[in-house]
Amino acid sequence: MTIAIDTLRSAVEQESAAPTRNAEKVFRQFLDALDQGTVRTADHVNGEWTANAWVKQGILLGFRLGTLKDLPSSGNAAFFDKHTLPLKRLSRKDNVRIVPGGTSIRKGAFVSPSVIVMPPAFINIGAWIGPDTMVDSHALVGSCAVIGARVHLSAAVQIGGVLEPIGALPVIVEDDVMIGGQCGIFEGTIIRRRAVLGTGVILNASTPVYDLVHQRIVPRSANGTLIIPENAVVVAGSRAVRTPFGAEHGLSVYTPVIVKYRDERTDARTALEDALR
Numbered sequence: 001m002t003i004a005i006d007t008l009r010s011a012v013e014q015e016s017a018a019p020t021r022n023a024e025k026v027f028r029q030f031l032d033a034l035d036q037g038t039v040r041t042a043d044h045v046n047g048e049w050t051a052n053a054w055v056k057q058g059i060l061l062g063f064r065l066g067t068l069k070d071l072p073s074s075g076n077a078a079f080f081d082k083h084t085l086p087l088k089r090l091s092r093k094d095n096v097r098i099v100p101g102g103t104s105i106r107k108g109a110f111v112s113p114s115v116i117v118m119p120p121a122f123i124n125i126g127a128w129i130g131p132d133t134m135v136d137s138h139a140l141v142g143s144c145a146v147i148g149a150r151v152h153l154s155a156a157v158q159i160g161g162v163l164e165p166i167g168a169l170p171v172i173v174e175d176d177v178m179i180g181g182q183c184g185i186f187e188g189t190i191i192r193r194r195a196v197l198g199t200g201v202i203l204n205a206s207t208p209v210y211d212l213v214h215q216r217i218v219p220r221s222a223n224g225t226l227i228i229p230e231n232a233v234v235v236a237g238s239r240a241v242r243t244p245f246g247a248e249h250g251l252s253v254y255t256p257v258i259v260k261y262r263d264e265r266t267d268a269r270t271a272l273e274d275a276l277r
Contacts, residue, residue, distance in 0.1 A: 037110035160186035
């Protein structure tokens with residue numbers, strides 16, 4: 001599959017391959033592989049996450065190969081999008097519970113059996129979502145994001161998409177993570193397993209995160225990725241602006257703060273998850 005995508009990409013870039021049946025066949029096979037979860041935009045090898053650039057290149061090919069066409073509509077709504085990127089079609093046998101109310105899952109997104117998706121939600125192409133995860137109302141799972149098993153994305157959570165640059169690591173949320181409402185997790189961020197994010201936490205690679213437990217600023221990885229440690233409990237905080245003007249006016253800026261690490265009491269507060277499934 002990697003070779004086929006690379007060959008097709010080279011031909012398209014040289015403009016020697018207009019959208020042909022063979023090119024679309026290769027892309028459909030690639031889309032099916034994404035759909036089934038047999039390939040994804042990042043892999044976990046020897047404890048480290050690495051990006052699969054060729055998968056992102058394949059997704060971008062879908063936009064190059066596609067032409068605008070009428071898409072199936074509901075009621076008075078009409079949609080026009082690239083014909084190579086249709087909506088994912090699910091049936092009872094997929095064992096994914098989708099509640100009515102405006103949810104869309106793009107084909108090329110892998111959604112494991114037993115995932116719950118509350119309306120309205122949008123899951124973009126290239127996303128990979130593990131089993132028993134809850135995607136709550138008004139949540140976005142952006143392109144190429146990797147979401148683990150038994151994760152709760154609460155209402156209005158925004159998981160950013162990372163298609164370009166090709167080599168950039170997508171947003172990674174590992175197993176058993178609880179993300180509170182109105183959180184935003186964007187490019188260059190990995191949330192390690194069993195972490196808990198309180199309401200309104202915003203994270204990206206340039207956000208300094210203060211660890212009160214270990215009295216440190218969470219260090220970046222060698223490639224600049226922000227990694228929230230395993231079991232960390234993160235809340236939205238602030239830090240004083242110490243310039244003369246800032247001090248004079250009592251100004252502060254937002255910063256996420258690790259206030260503790262997950263324990264039995266924290267687990268009890270998140271135990272309601274099992275009752276919802």
